[in-house]
Amino acid sequence: MLEAQELTKRYGDQVALDAVTLSVAPGEVFCLLGANGAGKTTTIHLFLGFLSPTSGRAMVNGLHVAAEPLKTKQFLAYIPEQVDLYPHLTGRENLEHFAALAGGKHSASELRSLLVEAGLPEESLERRVGGYSKGMRQKVGVAIALAKKAKVLLLDEPTSGLDPQASNEFSRTIRSLSEKGVAVLMATHDLFRAKECGTRLGIMRRGKLVTTVAAGEIEHADLETLYLDYMRS
Amino acid sequence: MLQAIAGKEFLQMARDGRFRVVTLLMLALLLLSLFAGARHHRSLRTERERAAQVQRDQWLTQGEKGPHAAAHFGVYAFKPSGSLALVDRGVNAYAGSMIWLEPHKQNSFRDAPAQDSTSLLRFGELTTAFVLQTALPLLIITLTFGAFAGERERGTLRLAAAQGVRMETLALGKALGIAGALGLLLVPAAICGAATLVLGGAVTRGSGSDLVPRTLLLALSYLLYFGITLFLSLAVSAWARTARLALLFLLGGWVAATLIAPRLVADAAKRLYPTPSSVAFAEKVKFELAGAGDAHNESDQRMERLKQETLKQYGVQDLKDLPVAFEGISLQAGEDWGYPVFDRNYNALDAQFSRQEAVCETAGYVLPFLSIRSLSAGLSGTDRRAHEHFARATEVYRRTLIRIINDDVKYHAKTGDTGYTNGRALYEKVPVFAYKPLTVSDLRDSFRMPLLALAAGFFTTAAVAVFSARKQRILP
Numbered sequence: 251m252l253e254a255q256e257l258t259k260r261y262g263d264q265v266a267l268d269a270v271t272l273s274v275a276p277g278e279v280f281c282l283l284g285a286n287g288a289g290k291t292t293t294i295h296l297f298l299g300f301l302s303p304t305s306g307r308a309m310v311n312g313l314h315v316a317a318e319p320l321k322t323k324q325f326l327a328y329i330p331e332q333v334d335l336y337p338h339l340t341g342r343e344n345l346e347h348f349a350a351l352a353g354g355k356h357s358a359s360e361l362r363s364l365l366v367e368a369g370l371p372e373e374s375l376e377r378r379v380g381g382y383s384k385g386m387r388q389k390v391g392v393a394i395a396l397a398k399k400a401k402v403l404l405l406d407e408p409t410s411g412l413d414p415q416a417s418n419e420f421s422r423t424i425r426s427l428s429e430k431g432v433a434v435l436m437a438t439h440d441l442f443r444a445k446e447c448g449t450r451l452g453i454m455r456r457g458k459l460v461t462t463v464a465a466g467e468i469e470h471a472d473l474e475t476l477y478l479d480y481m482r483s
Numbered sequence: 484m485l486q487a488i489a490g491k492e493f494l495q496m497a498r499d500g501r502f503r504v505v506t507l508l509m510l511a512l513l514l515l516s517l518f519a520g521a522r523h524h525r526s527l528r529t530e531r532e533r534a535a536q537v538q539r540d541q542w543l544t545q546g547e548k549g550p551h552a553a554a555h556f557g558v559y560a561f562k563p564s565g566s567l568a569l570v571d572r573g574v575n576a577y578a579g580s581m582i583w584l585e586p587h588k589q590n591s592f593r594d595a596p597a598q599d600s601t602s603l604l605r606f607g608e609l610t611t612a613f614v615l616q617t618a619l620p621l622l623i624i625t626l627t628f629g630a631f632a633g634e635r636e637r638g639t640l641r642l643a644a645a646q647g648v649r650m651e652t653l654a655l656g657k658a659l660g661i662a663g664a665l666g667l668l669l670v671p672a673a674i675c676g677a678a679t680l681v682l683g684g685a686v687t688r689g690s691g692s693d694l695v696p697r698t699l700l701l702a703l704s705y706l707l708y709f710g711i712t713l714f715l716s717l718a719v720s721a722w723a724r725t726a727r728l729a730l731l732f733l734l735g736g737w738v739a740a741t742l743i744a745p746r747l748v749a750d751a752a753k754r755l756y757p758t759p760s761s762v763a764f765a766e767k768v769k770f771e772l773a774g775a776g777d778a779h780n781e782s783d784q785r786m787e788r789l790k791q792e793t794l795k796q797y798g799v800q801d802l803k804d805l806p807v808a809f810e811g812i813s814l815q816a817g818e819d820w821g822y823p824v825f826d827r828n829y830n831a832l833d834a835q836f837s838r839q840e841a842v843c844e845t846a847g848y849v850l851p852f853l854s855i856r857s858l859s860a861g862l863s864g865t866d867r868r869a870h871e872h873f874a875r876a877t878e879v880y881r882r883t884l885i886r887i888i889n890d891d892v893k894y895h896a897k898t899g900d901t902g903y904t905n906g907r908a909l910y911e912k913v914p915v916f917a918y919k920p921l922t923v924s925d926l927r928d929s930f931r932m933p934l935l936a937l938a939a940g941f942f943t944t945a946a947v948a949v950f951s952a953r954k955q956r957i958l959p
Contacts, residue, residue, distance in 0.1 A: 295958065298641075298644070298645055300641060300644065300957045300958050301958070320647055320649065323644075323645060323646065323647030324647055326645060326647075327645070328641070328642065328645035330638060330641065330642070332638055333638075333642070334637045334638030334639045334642065335639065335642075336491065336495055336639060338494070338495045338498040338499055339491065339494060339495060339498075343491070343494070346487075347487060347488075347491040348642060348643065348646055349646075350484055350487035350488075351484065351487070351488070351643050351646035351647070351648040351653075352646040352647055352648075353484065353647070378498075391642075394642070394646075398646070404645075
């Protein structure tokens with residue numbers, strides 16, 4: 251569903267991403283781990299077509315992102331670290347707008363159901379987003395992904411800054427989506443959360459995907475040791 | 484999708500307190516300028532109608548006197564104020580509104596409001612045209628500068644882009660949404676404007692048939708002008724890295740395009756096609772008139788020739804034997820000799836002004852402010868062309884008046900009889916000055932270029948906005 255083939259991004263002499271090859275199958279949650287500047291966000295931005303690769307290919311559902319950026323986006327949903335919404339609109343209005351941008355038409359009750367499904371309290375749906383917490387905005391982001399019925403979910407540090415309860419709820423949502431066959435690529439610093447909801451974990455360092463490991467085959471403590479070893483080397 | 488984007492944009496603005504405050508202020512400014520314009524227009528019209536009546540009465544009741552002396556008593560012609568002058572006063576502040584018509588001279592206009600005002604007037608009166616041409620683009624800039632750059636900084640643009648929306652669709656949707664929000668300001672202002680025109684007495688009998696196409700064309704011109712500002716602002720917002728940079732660039736562009744460049748273009752046009760100062764022009768006309776022949780100077784060579792020709796025409800040896808008064812013939816001849824001088828000089832001056840205007844109109848393809856200024860004043864009947872047309876009409880009237888007077892001397896007096904007088908019966912033969920302003924169809928050709936420039940600017944800036952939106956960076 252999601253495939254990077256020798257994906258490389260350079261800014262002059264600086265290598266942001268160095269021949270990364272990975273694939274994420276439907277129902278899989280691939281977590282990219284790594285320090286700041288390791289290339290996690292760049293990978294996601296290349297899949298979104300926000301950046302053009304220097305070389306290599308980013309493929310979504312068999313389509314080349316650089317060649318068909320709009321078509322590939324039909325299959326994608328994206329939740330960044332900060333889900334920035336329009337503060338003067340309500341949660342429902344924000345969802346309605348972003349869903350419309352994807353070509354979707356939903357009734358008000360459908361929109362409300364999606365927001366509730368994403369975990370937003372019912373009483374907050376018609377409140378302006380300007381008063382929402384970060385966790386609530388993330389939930390609107392999830393609702394946007396749900397409304398799109400995306401086959402691929404790209405998550406960029408989605409739990410950063412969330413309280414443990416909100417993080418936990420978020421992990422559950424991701425797992426539920428992957429169970430429905432959604433392929434998830436998640437960039438995160440949070441080893442615990444990655445181990446909890448990921449099916450495969452990749453460690454990135456200086457633009458390279460240095461190793462990948464199945465989440466079920468490694469313990470939390472071992473993952474931390476492995477991560478720190480790669481960071482030090 | 485376009486509707487959804489436009490709807491979101493509109494809703495977002497309508498709920499933004501800053502937008503409401505700025506829009507209300509702008510609406511207040513527009514209404515204030517409209518009401519002030521209507522009041523000014525009404526008082527001018529009343530004043531001029533009254534003055535025209537008074538001067539007609541004075542003309543008719545000036546008493547028995549020599550007809551030529553009566554002609555020198557003179558009459559004033561007052562420039563009527565068109566209904567749309569309440570929107571745009573054009574050159575009225577500088578060109579003068581009345582002219583004294585007397586024998587031998589084509590006088591200049593008097594009573595220019597600028598003469599009675601401080602130099603502050605030159606920075607622009609608070610007219611509806613000033614608000615629409617200068618202040619409203621600022622509002623559009625403030626509404627639009629963050630459309631892309633702000634969303635990019637806030638992060639909503641990448642979320643929108645990830646949804647798979649075409650950036651050109653987003654640009655057009657935003658343009659529609661912002662236009663809708665501007666409608667909240669412009670629709671009430673237009674309704675008030677129409678009500679002011681009708682209820683405020685600006686619509687007079689006879690103005691109705693021409694007023695509708697004029698108003699519609701004026702509205703279309705302003706909509707194109709606002710569209711250009713909107714699309715240009717969107718393009719800059721898409722191109723600029725930050726909203727602050729977009730705002731700086733747009734404000735700089737506004738200052739350059741509305742305050743500096745038009746003046747530079749006008750100066751360049753004047754350098755390319757220079758016009759004399761009013762003093763130099765008057766001196767030149769006076770000098771040429773002196774060489775044309777003087778009806779009051781019996782030793783003038785041309786006058787001598789006229790005497791011989793007249794004697795020959797009537798087959799007599801002495802002027803006293805003429806069946807008509809030679810004074811009437813010579814006075815009219817003096818006028819006739821002067822007309823080519825006036826016509827040549829005024830036509831040359833008018834041609835230079837037209838060339839200067841052509842430079843400004845051509846520059847209007849790059850500076851829409853020049854096009855809208857020209858169209859706005861033209862459609863309001865307050866531009867130089869309208870003034871020139873009125874001036875020519877007064878000159879035709881002056882020549883008619885003088886001919887009636889001179890013919891009276893010619894056919895009713897006797898040569899050498901300095902005691903001939905006439906009175907009200909003669910004065911009543913001089914018709915009341917009735918001016919028929921230019922109609923929209925008369926002005927078709929002069930409106931074509933600025934209107935084309937605005938239309939071209941509208942479509943070009945729309946294309947630029949779409950192109951910039953498509954090529955913009957999604958990430959900050």
